[in-house]
Structures are given as C-alpha cells and as structure tokens.
Amino acid sequence: MTLADATAGSDVRVESVDLGDEQANGWLSAVGIGAGERLTVLRRAAFGGPLHVATSSGGEFALAVAVARRVTVTPVDGREPSEGGER
Amino acid sequence: MSPAPSTRAPAAGDRTVVLVGRPNAGKSSVFNAITGSSARVGNYPGVTVDVLEGLARGKDGATLTVVDLPGLYSLKTAVQKDSDEGVARSFIERLARTDASPPLVLQVLDPTRLALGLKLTQEVLALGLPVGLVLTQKDVLHDEGRQVDAAALAAAVGAPVVLVDARSKESAREAILDLVARAAGRADDADTSSPTFDAAEVARSVVSDVRGGHKEGARERTRRIDALLLHPLVGPVLFLGIMTALFAAVFLVADPATNLMEALVTRGREVMLRTLGKNLLSSFLSDGVLNGAGTVLAFMPQIVILTVALELLEATGYLARGAFLVDRVLGALGLSGRSFVPLLMGHACAVPAIGATRVIRDPRERLTAILVLPLTTCSARLPTYGVVIGAFFADKSALFKAAVFVTLYFSGLLSALVTSLVLRRTATKGTSLPLVMEMPAYRLPIAGAVAKRAWRTSTRFLRDVGTTIVLVASILWAALHVPVPGAEARPDASAAEKSVAASLGRSVEPLTKLAGFDWRINVGLVGSFGQRELMVGTLGVIMGVEDADEEPRKLSAHLREAKKPDGTARYSTATGLALLAFFVLACQCMSTVAAIRRETRSWRWPALVLAYTYSVGFAAAVLVYQIARAVGAG
Numbered sequence: 060m061t062l063a064d065a066t067a068g069s070d071v072r073v074e075s076v077d078l079g080d081e082q083a084n085g086w087l088s089a090v091g092i093g094a095g096e097r098l099t100v101l102r103r104a105a106f107g108g109p110l111h112v113a114t115s116s117g118g119e120f121a122l123a124v125a126v127a128r129r130v131t132v133t134p135v136d137g138r139e140p141s142e143g144g145e146r
Numbered sequence: 147m148s149p150a151p152s153t154r155a156p157a158a159g160d161r162t163v164v165l166v167g168r169p170n171a172g173k174s175s176v177f178n179a180i181t182g183s184s185a186r187v188g189n190y191p192g193v194t195v196d197v198l199e200g201l202a203r204g205k206d207g208a209t210l211t212v213v214d215l216p217g218l219y220s221l222k223t224a225v226q227k228d229s230d231e232g233v234a235r236s237f238i239e240r241l242a243r244t245d246a247s248p249p250l251v252l253q254v255l256d257p258t259r260l261a262l263g264l265k266l267t268q269e270v271l272a273l274g275l276p277v278g279l280v281l282t283q284k285d286v287l288h289d290e291g292r293q294v295d296a297a298a299l300a301a302a303v304g305a306p307v308v309l310v311d312a313r314s315k316e317s318a319r320e321a322i323l324d325l326v327a328r329a330a331g332r333a334d335d336a337d338t339s340s341p342t343f344d345a346a347e348v349a350r351s352v353v354s355d356v357r358g359g360h361k362e363g364a365r366e367r368t369r370r371i372d373a374l375l376l377h378p379l380v381g382p383v384l385f386l387g388i389m390t391a392l393f394a395a396v397f398l399v400a401d402p403a404t405n406l407m408e409a410l411v412t413r414g415r416e417v418m419l420r421t422l423g424k425n426l427l428s429s430f431l432s433d434g435v436l437n438g439a440g441t442v443l444a445f446m447p448q449i450v451i452l453t454v455a456l457e458l459l460e461a462t463g464y465l466a467r468g469a470f471l472v473d474r475v476l477g478a479l480g481l482s483g484r485s486f487v488p489l490l491m492g493h494a495c496a497v498p499a500i501g502a503t504r505v506i507r508d509p510r511e512r513l514t515a516i517l518v519l520p521l522t523t524c525s526a527r528l529p530t531y532g533v534v535i536g537a538f539f540a541d542k543s544a545l546f547k548a549a550v551f552v553t554l555y556f557s558g559l560l561s562a563l564v565t566s567l568v569l570r571r572t573a574t575k576g577t578s579l580p581l582v583m584e585m586p587a588y589r590l591p592i593a594g595a596v597a598k599r600a601w602r603t604s605t606r607f608l609r610d611v612g613t614t615i616v617l618v619a620s621i622l623w624a625a626l627h628v629p630v631p632g633a634e635a636r637p638d639a640s641a642a643e644k645s646v647a648a649s650l651g652r653s654v655e656p657l658t659k660l661a662g663f664d665w666r667i668n669v670g671l672v673g674s675f676g677q678r679e680l681m682v683g684t685l686g687v688i689m690g691v692e693d694a695d696e697e698p699r700k701l702s703a704h705l706r707e708a709k710k711p712d713g714t715a716r717y718s719t720a721t722g723l724a725l726l727a728f729f730v731l732a733c734q735c736m737s738t739v740a741a742i743r744r745e746t747r748s749w750r751w752p753a754l755v756l757a758y759t760y761s762v763g764f765a766a767a768v769l770v771y772q773i774a775r776a777v778g779a780g
Contacts, residue, residue, distance in 0.1 A: 123477065
C-alpha cells in the first residue's frame with residue numbers, strides 16, 4: 060500500500076520512496092520521510108487535500124497526495140515508544 | 147571575486163561564519179543575537195534569494211562576517227538548482243574556494259527535533275569545513291521537561307556544541323562567539339575526519355527526561371491547537387476570517403494613505419509653483435518627480451502591514467496551517483497552498499503581494515505567482531474602472547454599469563487563473579515537488595525580530611522600487627510635455643498635441659484603430675503606462691478638459707459629443723468596452739514592474755510581464771471591439 064491509502068490516525072512504516080528522481084528521493088529522506096521511518100497520519104485535509112503526518116524522528120509535515128502515492132508503506136500495529144527521546 | 151565584500155584588508159583570523167539549519171530551527175534569532183543591528187542584505191552576484199550578512203567581533207578580536215543562509219533540509223540533495231538548498235550549497239562551495247581562511251559553518255538545531263537536525267549535521271560535517279553546533283530553544287526543551295547533554299553530543303558528532311536560549315541575547319551571543327573560537331581552533335588541528343554516527347541513535351542517547359518538568363510540552367500544545375485550527379469545519383472558517391481581516395487591513399489602509407500622499411504632493415506642488423513660477427522645470431519637478439515619489443510613499447503603509455502580518459503568520463506557525471487547508475484548491479491551478487496568501491493580497495495591491503511570494507518555497511511556483519499577480523483586480527483598478535465607466539457610459543443604465551463593473555472584477559481573477567495554468571505548462575514548467583511542508587510547533591513570535599524584518603523590507607522597497615518609479619515617472623513626463631522637433635511650426639496645437647506621446651499615439655493609430663482607439667486614447671495609454679489611474683487625467687489634458695479625473699462628467703460629455711469628420715460619433719460604446727478589456731489585462735503599473743524586477747533580480751521577467759499583458763490586453767480589446775460592433779454597439 061502507499062501512504063495515500065493510509066487512514067487518519069493510523070501508524071505506518073516507510074518501505075521505499077520513489078519520486079522518479081534520485082535527488083528528490085534524497086531530499087525527501089533528508090526532510091524526514093525516508094525508508095525505515097515510522098509515520099503517524101494525524102489527519103487528511105478535505106477533498107483529497109494533503110496528509111498531515113508526524114514522523115518518529117520528531118517532525119510534522121503536510122504532504123500532498125501526489126507525493127504520498129509515491130511512498131510505499133506497511134501498516135504498523137500497536138504503539139511502540141517513539142525514537143529520539145521524542146514524545 | 148570574494149563573495150564577502152570588504153573595504154579593508156582582511157586581518158589574520160578574519161572569517162566568514164555561515165549559518166545553516168532546517169527551517170524553523172531558530173536560525174534568525176541566532177543571527178540577530180550575534181550580529182546585533184549590523185544586519186543587511188548581502189550583495190552576492192548570481193544569488194537570487196536574500197542572503198543576510200552582519201558583522202561580529204570574535205573572541206580573538208578578528209572580524210567575523212556572519213552570513214544567514216535560507217533554511218534548508220539538505221546540502222547534498224536539492225530538488226532544483228535554484229531552490230534554497232541549491233543556492234546554499236553553491237554558496238558554501240564558492241566560499242570554500244575563494245576565501246583565504248576556510249569559512250566556519252554553524253549549524254543551528256532545534257533540540258526538540260534533534261534526530262532531524264542531526265541528519266543535516268552529517269552532511270555539514272562531510273563538507274570538511276570547521277563546524278559548530280548551536281542548539282536553540284533551550285526554554286522550550288526545558289518546558290517540555292527534558293534536557294540535552296551537550297558534551298555527549300559533541301563527543302558523538304566530533305564538533306563543539308552549545309545550548310542557548312536566543313531570547314536572552316547577551317548570554318547567547320557570548321556562548322556562540324565562544325563556540326566559534328573553539329570550532330576555529332579545532333580547524334587548525336590537522337584532524338578533519340568526521341566520525342560516522344546514526345542520527346536517531348545519537349538523538350536518543352543525548353536527550354533525556356528530567357524530573358519536575360510538568361508543564362505541557364510544545365508538542366502537546368501544538369496538537370491541541372491543531373485539533374481546532376485544522377478542524378474540517380472550524381479550520382476553514384477561522385482561516386477565511388483571518389484572511390478577510392488581513393485583506394481588509396491592507397485594502398482599507400490604501401485609501402487614507404493615498405489621500406494623505408496626494409495632499410502632500412499637492413502641497414509640494416503649490417510651494418514649487420510659488421518659488422519657481424509656472425514653467426517647464428517646475429512642471430517636471432511637480433508632475434514628474436514629485437508624482438513618482440508620492441506613488442512610492444503611498445504604497446508604504448500597505449507594504450508594512452502585509453510584511454508584519456506575514457512575519458507573524460510565519461513566526462507563529464500558522465502560515466503552514468493555512469497552506470495545508472487550501473492546498474487542494476490551488477493544486478487545480480498548478481500552485482500549492484503557499485501561494486494563497488500572496489494571490490489573495492494581490493487583490494489589494496500587487497506590489498506588496500509580489501514581495502510576499504517569498505513564502506513560496508518552490509522557485510518555479512513562486513515565479514508563476516509573481517507573473518500572474520499583475521492580473522489580479524487590485525485596489526487601484528477599481529476607481530479607474532469607475533471613472534472610465536463613468537466617462538464612456540454616462541448615458542447607460544445603472545444596471546449596465548454595475549454589470550460591467552462586476553464582469554471586470556472577475557475577469558481579473560479568471561485571467562490570473564488561466565495564465566497560471568498556461569505558464570505552468572510553458573515558461574515555468576518543469577518538475578517541482580508537490581507540497582512537502584513542515585508543520586512547525588506553534589510559538590509566540592519575538593516582537594523585535596518581526597519589527598526588524600518589517601523595517602528591512604520597507605526600506606529596501608523604498609530604495610529598490612522607488613528609484614525605478616521616479617525614473618519612469620520622469621521619462622513619462624518628458625514624453626507628454628516635451629514637443630517633438632519641428633512641432634513648433636504648428637502654433638495652434640496645444641503642448642500635449644505636440645508632445646512625443648502624441649506623435650507616438652498617431653504613429654500606432656492605424657493598428658489601434660482595430661480596437662477603436664484613436665491617437666488621443668493612445669496618448670492616454672502612454673500617460674497611464676506607469677500608473678493606470680492617470681488615464682482619465684491624461685485624456686482630459688489631450689482633449690482640453692480641465693480636472694477630468696475629479697469631474698469625469700465634463701470629459702464624459704466631451705467624449706459623447708466628439709464627432710469624426712464624417713459626423714459619426716468618435717467614441718462608441720464598443721470603444722469604451724474595448725478600453726476596459728485592455729485595462730483588465732495590461733500591466734499599467736510601473737510599481738509592479740519595478741517590484742518584479744526586484745524580486746526576480748532580472749529585467750527578463752518584468753519584460754515578459756509587460757509584453758504578455760500588453761499584447762493579450764490589446765488582442766482582447768480588438769476582440770471586444772469587433773464583437774461589440776458586430777452586435778450593434780458600434
């Protein structure tokens with residue numbers, strides 16, 4: 060599944076990112092959305108607008124659906140303690 | 147060429163200190179703490195984003211040139227060469243090549259999001275330059291009941307670290323200068339190899355909870371506020387409310403400010419005429435130079451209000467929320483949510499809105515917004531439409547006039563949207579990453595920092611845009627007042643009829659006839675090239691009607707009664723409609739052109755705006771004229 064399919068409130072782990080360009084993939088990973096990162100979908104904007112996600116490394120981002128479609132994820136069950144001393 | 151211009155010979159130990167950091171890491175407050183009031187926008191050839199620089203005195207007495215680069219996520223990867231990341235990377239590379247002593251890179255990190263910041267640290271260390279880490283927001287961390295072990299972090303990453311609260315400037319400044327000295331000292335040691343580390347691992351090991359931290363953390367507070375501000379129903383309503391208030395403030399302030407400036411200019415003219423008498427020089431000074439200066443000053447209150455508002459929205463973290471809410475709507479036009487505020491503000495005045503496009507991170511999207519802003523129905527268009535409608539359609543019903551007015555208003559919006567779609571497929575096409583935007587934690591803005599930025603923006607506007615406006619106003623004055631050589635032979639003609647503008651108007655008349663414009667209207671268009679409000683006044687001058695802009699009825703009667711040699715009406719309804727179509731599209735505003743020149747740092751884009759708005763405007767005028775005549779409005 061892709062991040063675009065994730066429902067609000069769910070937790071997922073990023074498997075891969077493919078924006079069709081190495082630089083763009085690297086940039087997205089530097090922003091905080093790269094393989095291995097655990098994401099919580101906080102909410103989705105109305106009418107297919109962007110997703111609001113929190114990353115396990117402590118950032119919160121708005122992501123357009125067009126980007127979320129290129130992010131392959133797997134659902135994560137239960138609540139692991141988040142990383143980086145973040146709460 | 148050294149990118150840091152200096153008037154004195156560099157002493158040993160003088161360095162450039164480059165501040166890098168993710169957006170919202172607290173870089174600006176660190177910059178302000180070190181440089182005090184010496185900050186100015188640096189003049190770096192080929193750099194298209196604002197790079198602030200300031201001076202500081204190092205611990206060893208050396209001069210430090212502190213450079214504040216735009217916020218960035220990565221130095222290694224950049225989506226585009228002209229994005230903030232691309233600019234920052236080439237900037238640092240060039241500095242490393244050209245400066246005598248290697249530049250020192252200070253990375254500013256938000257310790258509440260340390261793992262994210264440390265990813266950038268890895269890239270910064272890989273540059274092989276001396277590095278120091280400044281952890282900001284000590285207060286926020288403390289409020290969240292956590293602490294960071296700076297010594298352990300320094301050991302883990304192999305670079306000196308300092309933790310500061312940039313709100314207490316003095317101590318922050320001391321601590322950072324101390325860090326600079328330590329980092330520079332390390333650089334002189336031979337070992338530049340950087341240790342490898344796992345960012346998340348390090349972040350986990352150096353940040354720990356402390357007892358007694360019972361206050362609500364910034365994170366939880368932000369989540370709670372977001373639940374309200376991003377609520378599917380409440381969120382958009384609040385957003386529209388805030389935008390309406392902001393729009394009203396920018397829009398409403400224009401009127402009294404313009405009146406005040408006009409009163410000042412009139413007063414200046416009186417004084418000038420009294421001292422110099424009525425001659426060509428006093429006319430040049432009052433109608434040319436003073437008129438231009440008045441135009442610039444009239445924009446100032448709007449610029450200040452919009453700048454302060456945007457700074458506040460950005461500093462509190464709300465701007466990102468607004469963009470989140472409206473992103474979908476703008477996505478249909480090839481733009482992202484970040485374009486909303488500038489495009490809305492363009493409906494008050496394009497000039498400050500063009501400056502406000504700085505909130506758009508994507509360079510191509512920003513350029514698109516800049517290029518379509520001249521089409522939005524700004525506050526200066528409304529009175530001009532009113533007067534032109536009054537002059538050309540005085541005998542029409544109120545309903546007809548109202549319908550024309552409303553059509554004009556929405557034509558501006560529609561043309562901006564269509565142009566945006568076209569540009570995104572032509573001049574500004576190319577991959578630009580769809581919205582990926584950090585949602586920062588809500589913070590209280592620092593009043594001093596907001597005021598400082600507003601001051602800087604306003605004074606730069608006065609300087610950069612003001613000179614162009616005064617220059618264009620002077621040239622236009624000359625075109626309307628200086629007779630063409632040989633014109634003295636026609637003593638019966640008025641000064642305006644003998645002017646350069648009049649001969650220009652006559653020479654293009656064969657073409658403009660297609661839109662129903664005779665040479666007199668063409669002269670009006672020359673006169674309103676710099677400022678659309680001047681159309682009616684100029685028409686009055688060329689037709690010998692005094693004070694036409696204050697009393698449009700006299701001009702209106704003149705227009706109605708003017709006959710061609712064959713006895714038919716010279717100006718028909720079709721001509722009026724064609725003229726309005728032209729006014730909707732043409733960028734008759736030198737202030738806008740000057741603002742575009744300033745923001746894009748080239749003449750290419752303002753030239754494109756003039757070319758496309760004038761040619762599309764003229765094409766629309768021809769179309770409207772011919773259709774109107776065909777349906778019998780001729």
